[in-house]
Amino acid sequence: MGQTIIEKILSSHSNSQVYANDLVVAEVDFIMGQDGTSPLTIKAFQEMGGGKIFDPGKVIFVIDHNAPSPNEGVSALHKLMRDFARQKEIYTCDVGEGVCHQLVPETGAVGPGSLVIGADSHTCTYGALNAFSTGVGSTDLAAALISGRMWFKAPDTLKIVCHGELPPGVFSKDLVLYLTGQITADGATYLSVEYTGQAISALSQEARFTISNMAVEMGAKAGLIAADEKTLSWLSDYTDKKYQPVEPDPDARYFRIEEYDMSKLEPYVAKPHTVDNVCPVGEVSDTVIHQVVIGTCTNGRLEDLRIAAGILKGRKCNKDVRLIVVPASRKIMLDAIKEGIAKTLIESGAAFVTPGCGPCVGTHNGVPSDGEVVISTANRNFKGRMGNSKAFIYLASPATAAASAITGRITDPREFL
């Protein structure tokens, strides 16, 4: 019987023929912890009586959620992480290096066929590299640090076929917001999603990360995309390692198949306070905004900043709007400087903040005030997400965010193309 991508990856990591609903204890290729989750991982590691890390070369710690530290409580937890990492020889990306979900792909250690766990829900991002990667909690991570293994119930797969190509001014973020609305916030719970079709293959590798990043917003365990030339070419910038793409078998068994025509898609936004509360941008275009955020693990890549700069070039942000830009990694920030993108954005009025999670998780770098409206390129708009439960968060593409920064209201970016 044929297998889906995830069934094949789980099979190759457990030396068995795995199908949906099988219980698997699988070898893990790469493990990631960040500063919001690693402190509890360290505590669990100690409770488990952990001594050695199974293979420190397969582990990375990233300090990105509160970086640099905004207060002494966070500083103490960062220190705990650094001390543990030093003692156990775990490679640590410290303040300023960027968001974990950009840094892990930049290591080149994750690619087609890899099995990755990370103590962060958006670990599903690397599905865009044809890897099975998924978010776990701190205790699961500690168990993997000790054993190099993790247990899974092999999930069923939801195949999403995206026909057609996206029209100009419509981006992968619009596509994934539209899909989240269709599938709903729990429509893919426990499932692996395979994204396929012309609209997906036409996207750049960077744009595909945005789609896999948000698989968890439908409840999914993974958001996988088959590898093609673009995937391998992107990886070759970071590693000499040769990966073998993992394709689903033609007779693989799918739990469900959904097909959509993306050729007439419009720019989409998610309205407060859930990610699946979506509508075309035109329906909310009179909404006055106070802050714009461009960045995060969803849309903080060079291509995203380039799209925003293309719209903001020679223009100024509205005087009543704060534009915050947070590149997803130091490399992206340097490339944005080299290409003149940073200058364009700063001249338009942007405040650049340290590469990292920035204001997305509500701890610093742009907490909104009561009643304020934010449009953000992040992946979550839950009430209180950005640190104030009386604020309102809309999610959109970098283009829609940039256009909105100019007008001071939610704006269809096609007005500026």
Added chain:
Amino acid sequence: MFFEGNAHKFGNDINTDYIISGKYKFKTLDMVELASHVMEDLDSDFSSKVSPGDFIVAGTNFGCGSSREQAPLVVKYAKISAVLAKSFARIFYRNAINTGLPVVECDTDLISEGDVLEVDLSQGFVKNKSSGVSIPIKPLPGVMIKILNDGGLSAHFKKYGGFNFE
């Protein structure tokens, strides 16, 4: 495992930011302190309304959002004995079992705010003493029963030195 207490009802899609806000959870590992902020953005007095042993009762997709293990931990430290929901988000579900917080999938439409409940995990039922209705529960997968019975994944690892699902 047998528990008795009052139901505190919430809706669908209760995410981990609502359970414990990011603005608190990054600062400390002191779960007693964090537990005073449990569900704060939905009900600012919630932690003071809970009596030890009470239940959180919710709709679908409880615990969606981030992988923060602080979420099940603060619920446990708030002295909630179990969470009952129509369905759970998968990372929260794993984290709850790993940290020893019982999670129960059942038809929560049969429970109202303030109802007195008996939950018997070994026998596999919820009894709503206020309405007299018995509610069947969806059994946990065998692996999870094993982890929960061992007292969570840390205790399981300490006992066996690794995964042991034989």
